[in-house]
Amino acid sequence: MADLISGFRQIVQDLLVPELKAVQVELKHHSEQLEEMNKRFDALHEEMNRRFSAVDKRLGMLEQRMQRLEAGQEKILDKLDLDKRVSRIEYILDTQRKQSLPEEKQVVLNE
Numbered sequence: 001m002a003d004l005i006s007g008f009r010q011i012v013q014d015l016l017v018p019e020l021k022a023v024q025v026e027l028k029h030h031s032e033q034l035e036e037m038n039k040r041f042d043a044l045h046e047e048m049n050r051r052f053s054a055v056d057k058r059l060g061m062l063e064q065r066m067q068r069l070e071a072g073q074e075k076i077l078d079k080l081d082l083d084k085r086v087s088r089i090e091y092i093l094d095t096q097r098k099q100s101l102p103e104e105k106q107v108v109l110n111e
Helices: 002-080 082-099
Strands: none
Touching: 002 082
């Protein structure tokens, strides 16, 4: 019986050991491939982070520029004082309509 068990054990080892070695070699190969892919992904990740940082920097610069332009526009509009001028013109036109003066006597707007 011991010979039968040891014979069976030998047959199993003869059949399984080469297969297990082949599986082990294949696993090692796939492990190396995965490691190489991880290195590529890490490099790609670093490149993406670098590019996103550059875009963020450009967007920040554009935002600052836009704020300066808006501030300049506000200053120009304040200096032009368009609201008061338009109100004045509307007042003059309204007054002229109410008085219904002939066209040659109406106030000429020089502004």
